[in-house]
Amino acid sequence: MSIQIYILSKLIEGNNYPYELKRQLSEPIPFDEYTGLTESKLYYHFDSLAKKGLIEVVEIVKEEHRPDKQVFAITEKGRKELPEKIYKLFENTTEINEMMVGLVNLKHVDRDRIVDTLEEKLQKHKEKWELIRESASQLKVDDSKQGLVDFISDYSLSKAKQTEQWLEELIERIQNHKM
Structure with missing residues (x-):
């Protein structure tokens, strides 16, 4: 596309x-x-x-x-x-x-419609990661795998936070006509 x-x-x-x-x-x-x-x-x-x-x-x-x-x-x-x-x-x-x-x-689209789409995407992203965090807190892992689980969890959450920050930044820039 x-x-x-x-x-x-x-x-x-x-x-x-x-x-x-x-x-x-x-x-x-x-x-x-x-x-x-x-x-x-x-x-x-x-x-x-x-x-x-x-x-x-x-x-x-x-x-x-x-x-x-x-x-x-x-x-x-x-x-x-x-x-x-x-x-x-x-x-x-x-x-x-x-x-x-x-x-x-x-310039070819309604910016408000794009912002609405991005805000919906951001909200779904936040909800998804909140659910993952809640589920992860209930996870039982034996000590031999805890290091791996911590690494995967830290990496994934860091990436999710970064996506969240950039979506928020993108929404703000579009709303304020900085792009």
């Missing part, structure tokens, strides 16, 4: 072709390598979006000794679908790093 949001958000800014979007994603920081985005994956998503009627070919550029370039534009249906894809991204992700393409495209 993130790749499709990226494509639609770039095409809403202007017509473009797949290779150029991949080049933009790789310079100056090679985000394409970090995300594992290959040309074949990118072309697959362009094709998928075109089949759904969200984008369309508006021009074919012919160059001597080079393959033809298909230039794409976003359709009206694609303009309407972009915010819905962003909302779904926030609803379905569990980690903040999975939300990045949505965060970059907050």
Whole structure:
């Protein structure tokens, strides 16, 4: 879904072709390598979006000794679908790093709706970890495994606290238009 949001958000800014979007994603920081985005994956998503009627070919550029370039534009249906894809991204992700393409495209959505989604996610996270803490306190472990249990517990709780802090920070920044 993130790749499709990226494509639609770039095409809403202007017509473009797949290779150029991949080049933009790789310079100056090679985000394409970090995300594992290959040309074949990118072309697959362009094709998928075109089949759904969200984008369309508006021009074919012919160059001597080079393959033809298909230039794409976003359709009206694609303009309407972009915010819905962003909302779904926030609803379905569990980690903040999975939300990045949505965060970059907050201008296309209702920020209050995103904040509501994140607050709900934060509340569920807190409830889940409170239940885990309560359950862990009732756990009986023999002395030979106590060190391992303590390590796993400390690590997990530390990670949960960090997630909680960053969700709170993210909510605040979106509410205060710091992003």
